[in-house]
Amino acid sequence: MTRKKRKTREAATIHPRNKYAENPPDFALLASLYPSFQPFVFLHPRPRIDWTDFNATRELTRVLLLHDHALHWWIPDGQLCPTVPNRSNYIHWLEDLLASDIVAKKNSDCGRVRGFDIGTGANCIYPLLGASLLGWSFVGTDVTDVALEWAEKNVKSNPHVSELIEIRKVDDTSDNLSTELHDSVAVDSECKIFNEMGGREVGPPLPSFLLKEAVHLEKQYHGPPILLGVVKDGEEFDFCMCNPPFFESMDEAGLNPKTSCGGTSQEMVCPGGERAFISRMIEDSIVLKQTFRWYTSMIGKKSNLSFLISKLWKVGVTVVKTTEFVQGQTCRWGLAWSFMSTARKIISPHVTNKSILSFMLEGLLPQVSAMSILQSVERFLSTGGASCKLNTSSFTVDITASVDHCRAIIENGACQEDKVASCVALEKSETQLSTDLCFRVSVFQQIPGTLLVKGSLHQKSSPSAGVIGDPFSPSASEDTIVQLVNQILFM
Numbered sequence: 001m002t003r004k005k006r007k008t009r010e011a012a013t014i015h016p017r018n019k020y021a022e023n024p025p026d027f028a029l030l031a032s033l034y035p036s037f038q039p040f041v042f043l044h045p046r047p048r049i050d051w052t053d054f055n056a057t058r059e060l061t062r063v064l065l066l067h068d069h070a071l072h073w074w075i076p077d078g079q080l081c082p083t084v085p086n087r088s089n090y091i092h093w094l095e096d097l098l099a100s101d102i103v104a105k106k107n108s109d110c111g112r113v114r115g116f117d118i119g120t121g122a123n124c125i126y127p128l129l130g131a132s133l134l135g136w137s138f139v140g141t142d143v144t145d146v147a148l149e150w151a152e153k154n155v156k157s158n159p160h161v162s163e164l165i166e167i168r169k170v171d172d173t174s175d176n177l178s179t180e181l182h183d184s185v186a187v188d189s190e191c192k193i194f195n196e197m198g199g200r201e202v203g204p205p206l207p208s209f210l211l212k213e214a215v216h217l218e219k220q221y222h223g224p225p226i227l228l229g230v231v232k233d234g235e236e237f238d239f240c241m242c243n244p245p246f247f248e249s250m251d252e253a254g255l256n257p258k259t260s261c262g263g264t265s266q267e268m269v270c271p272g273g274e275r276a277f278i279s280r281m282i283e284d285s286i287v288l289k290q291t292f293r294w295y296t297s298m299i300g301k302k303s304n305l306s307f308l309i310s311k312l313w314k315v316g317v318t319v320v321k322t323t324e325f326v327q328g329q330t331c332r333w334g335l336a337w338s339f340m341s342t343a344r345k346i347i348s349p350h351v352t353n354k355s356i357l358s359f360m361l362e363g364l365l366p367q368v369s370a371m372s373i374l375q376s377v378e379r380f381l382s383t384g385g386a387s388c389k390l391n392t393s394s395f396t397v398d399i400t401a402s403v404d405h406c407r408a409i410i411e412n413g414a415c416q417e418d419k420v421a422s423c424v425a426l427e428k429s430e431t432q433l434s435t436d437l438c439f440r441v442s443v444f445q446q447i448p449g450t451l452l453v454k455g456s457l458h459q460k461s462s463p464s465a466g467v468i469g470d471p472f473s474p475s476a477s478e479d480t481i482v483q484l485v486n487q488i489l490f491m
């Protein structure tokens, strides 16, 4: 890539609030201000450092943290050395996620944001940046003694933020506990599904496909606990973040000869690489659900990004967001997911007819098209016993269903389709089905990755339409439709 192209690409991807977006580090100025940095700076033909020299990159990080963030910082030889502009991008992306109303906000800790940094490292970079830039509080975890010792040192060297940061040791031996927790969830849920198929109502089960994933994923990651077994009872966080061990082996880790940011095998490598590590994070998040408003991780390989996104949709998250972090020739991705209910963007101010409701679906995979959404709506509702007509030219599905059908589908929405059929069949035999809802679901393609979903109530043949307090009143029906559409889309 030419320098000009690289500069344009970087400018396009560095976060606009990043301190270095407009003013990249000025090596000549820093060298004149900090004599210890001078020996590492080559002034001609333009000021630069040797990125393959660990001492140079560490000194650059030290002076940047001191000069721009008033942070005192150091790491021992060979530990992973973070680049400040790049790590700041992740913090600002999190800030955007937290500020957005995509998922409901938590009312924790008097509005103070609380984060959880998985694998904070000796450098403790994310808690230090998050606390100093934005006043966030953090729990930073790690497994190695050197990381825990130096993370503590880096926190204590900065009394202005030290109250905000707790360094927590991950107990290596507690992996059994985490595995047991996963196993007990799996067994418990399997029992629930078994009972339900026997015709007994025993509460909403976890979908069985999720259990297969859980068992499958468990086989891949055999490291120390990540979230489950580390997060304490009753704790809640606005987000977790993670720069995981990306690689499966040290050979793979040494593939970029153009930089030397160090990194020991404990920091860089885990069996199964980042795919296994983040898969375990996903698995933990299925159990911890709303303990975190956002679960996030950095991803190093694009192929893993698509693998993990499809995994997330399968386990029933409500939203997935991604971003790209580019620095120099390094490109990384950010992946975020949540189990919180998504805020529906109802376009009601100018819509007087409240029987039309619409909301946006954002952050969709490219392969999730308007037609694929409509086809899943049709398939899902037909299996549940509703009558559906898909119109491929107007991008609509017209649906006629009883309110009981709709409710059964909503209540059993986490079931697989074959389970829904049996749930609804059960309902049918026990319930008097009298009230029909006729509604249309339309899907409009917005910008790539964003669809507008509209649910409109067409007619309703209830004798008690409009009676206040009637569960089948128009507003209850609208609510039913919106819940139903949400259920279908996020199943």
Ligand SMILES: C[S@@+](CC[C@H](N)C(=O)[O-])C[C@H]1O[C@@H](n2cnc3c(N)ncnc32)[C@H](O)[C@@H]1O
Pocket: 080, 081, 082, 118, 119, 120, 121, 122, 123, 124, 125, 126, 141, 142, 143, 144, 147, 170, 223, 224, 225, 226, 243, 244, 245, 246, 266, 267, 268
């Ligand atoms: C790639 S380093 C990231 C360090 C730092 N956050 C950064 O961005 O520079 C990954 C870190 O995760 C730690 N780690 C590995 N497995 C872990 C686990 N199960 N829980 C917490 N930390 C873990 C490693 O010791 C290492 O410090």
